Amino acid sequence: MPTGLEIYKLLPKTNCKKCSFPTCLAFAMAMAAQKVELAACPDVSDEARQKLSASSRPPVHSFAIGPASTPLMLGGETVLFRHDKRFINACGLAVSVAADDPLDEVRRRCREISRLKFERVGETTGVDAVALRSTGGNPGQFALAARAVAESDALALILQTPDLDEVRAALPCCRHIRPLLHGGRGIDLKEWGNLAHETALPLVVSGASLEEIAEKTTTLERAGVRDLVIDPAGDCKDGEMVEMLTACRRLAIARGCSELGYPILVQLTASTPEKRLAQAVAAVSKYASLLVLDECDPELVFPLVTLRFNLYTDPQKPIMMTPGVYEIGNPGPEAPVLVTTNFALTYYSVRPEVEAARAPARILLTDSDGMSVLTAWAADKFSASTIAKALKESNVEALVNHRTMVIPGLVSVLSGEVEESTGWRVLVGPREASGLPRFLKQCWR
Ligand code: SF4
Numbered sequence: 001m002p003t004g005l006e007i008y009k010l011l012p013k014t015n016c017k018k019c020s021f022p023t024c025l026a027f028a029m030a031m032a033a034q035k036v037e038l039a040a041c042p043d044v045s046d047e048a049r050q051k052l053s054a055s056s057r058p059p060v061h062s063f064a065i066g067p068a069s070t071p072l073m074l075g076g077e078t079v080l081f082r083h084d085k086r087f088i089n090a091c092g093l094a095v096s097v098a099a100d101d102p103l104d105e106v107r108r109r110c111r112e113i114s115r116l117k118f119e120r121v122g123e124t125t126g127v128d129a130v131a132l133r134s135t136g137g138n139p140g141q142f143a144l145a146a147r148a149v150a151e152s153d154a155l156a157l158i159l160q161t162p163d164l165d166e167v168r169a170a171l172p173c174c175r176h177i178r179p180l181l182h183g184g185r186g187i188d189l190k191e192w193g194n195l196a197h198e199t200a201l202p203l204v205v206s207g208a209s210l211e212e213i214a215e216k217t218t219t220l221e222r223a224g225v226r227d228l229v230i231d232p233a234g235d236c237k238d239g240e241m242v243e244m245l246t247a248c249r250r251l252a253i254a255r256g257c258s259e260l261g262y263p264i265l266v267q268l269t270a271s272t273p274e275k276r277l278a279q280a281v282a283a284v285s286k287y288a289s290l291l292v293l294d295e296c297d298p299e300l301v302f303p304l305v306t307l308r309f310n311l312y313t314d315p316q317k318p319i320m321m322t323p324g325v326y327e328i329g330n331p332g333p334e335a336p337v338l339v340t341t342n343f344a345l346t347y348y349s350v351r352p353e354v355e356a357a358r359a360p361a362r363i364l365l366t367d368s369d370g371m372s373v374l375t376a377w378a379a380d381k382f383s384a385s386t387i388a389k390a391l392k393e394s395n396v397e398a399l400v401n402h403r404t405m406v407i408p409g410l411v412s413v414l415s416g417e418v419e420e421s422t423g424w425r426v427l428v429g430p431r432e433a434s435g436l437p438r439f440l441k442q443c444w445r
Contacts, residue, residue: 066156110152136163263289320370
């Protein structure tokens with residue numbers, strides 16, 4: 001990424017403010033910090049646009065595969081460590097399906113894969129793609145299997161076959177979902193590159209070493225193929241994979257080696273379920289953009305979606321809920337009102353306890369910038385005035401026939417002030433969410 005001054009030199013320097021920044025220099029600094037895109041300046045020259053878009057490409061090229069409605073974004077990474085800034089596009093998970101299985105079995109596997117969903121802190125997540133695997137020689141069957149995957153629900157597709165005729169036969173059925181072409185190590189680079197260029201589809205580049213991969217990506221780039229995925233770990237033994245992937249990502253980000261600046265694909269090769277899980281965890285952590293699993297096994301997928309969820313959140317932004325009223329169990333007008341902060345983990349700690357109590361209730365989340373209860377209280381983000389504001393904005397008064405709220409036991413000190421500023425009676429709840437079922441049974445009137 002160019003510096004602010006390098007960007008500034010290429011801007012019109014008219015300080016016209018059309019970009020909402022007071023000066024071109026301020027805009028340049030914001031662009032260098034990746035807070036704004038060049039497109040926000042309508043007056044930039046074509047020459048400057050060309051220079052800046054080439055140099056502002058992230059060290060790991062970013063593009064999408066899969067259906068336009070639910071694209072699977074790959075790459076776009078700019079840092080080696082999450083604490084340096086943040087990771088951008090979470091590692092996609094794909095499951096292998098054999099193309100020579102009977103079509104009903106291919107459809108059944110696709111249904112099984114697309115139904116395997118988990119909810120993590122309000123987000124639904126699961127497997128993202130199918131890797132349709134063939135050893136070649138049967139274009140008709142491969143095309144039918146590709147059609148079956150393309151018709152399944154919102155899954156991306158990797159066409160994993162060394163047979164170019166199979167790929168050509170499959171493309172009319174699945175080109176609209178932008179499949180990833182994966183021919184393996186021995187492909188004819190010219191033929192596959194031509195197909196990827198003509199169809200504008202992404203292509204996987206494999207090799208026995210990083211040097212070989214870099215040579216191949218250079219050749220393909222010259223042939224006009226922009227969207228590449230690299231597979232540098234194919235031959236790695238247990239324990240070598242992380243070293244290889246780290247070297248690859250380090251060269252791309254820290255050394256500016258654009259030949260290796262592409263999303264990385266990893267195929268699980270370990271022999272036992274325990275080793276496969278360890279290999280998958282290592283790949284998601286460092287630095288796979290796409291991981292191909294053999295099985296759609298919930299015991300393998302669940303830890304991986306949890307891990308990637310944790311890795312790919314922005315460490316500078318708390319995970320937060322939208323402030324407002326959340327109803328649990330169809331509450332009537334007499335149901336309790338539990339007030340807390342809008343930190344997602346607070347909400348997802350309180351909610352299951354209320355559900356476990358089988359006591360319909362309303363949880364009122366205040367706007368506390370996504371902080372937990374004690375942190376928000378200490379920062380004056382969870383106070384009598386923010387609670388009063390939340391009561392007013394949510395209009396919860398209209399939903400209940402009482403004026404009693406429960407506040408977390410950790411901030412019992414707020415009770416008097418809240419009663420004064422809201423006119424509501426305040427019950428001090430338990431210090432931990434786990435105490436709510438008992439509290440609701442014994443203390444709520
Ligand atoms: Fe400068 Fe462009 Fe912003 Fe105008 S719109 S102030 S020319 S950066």
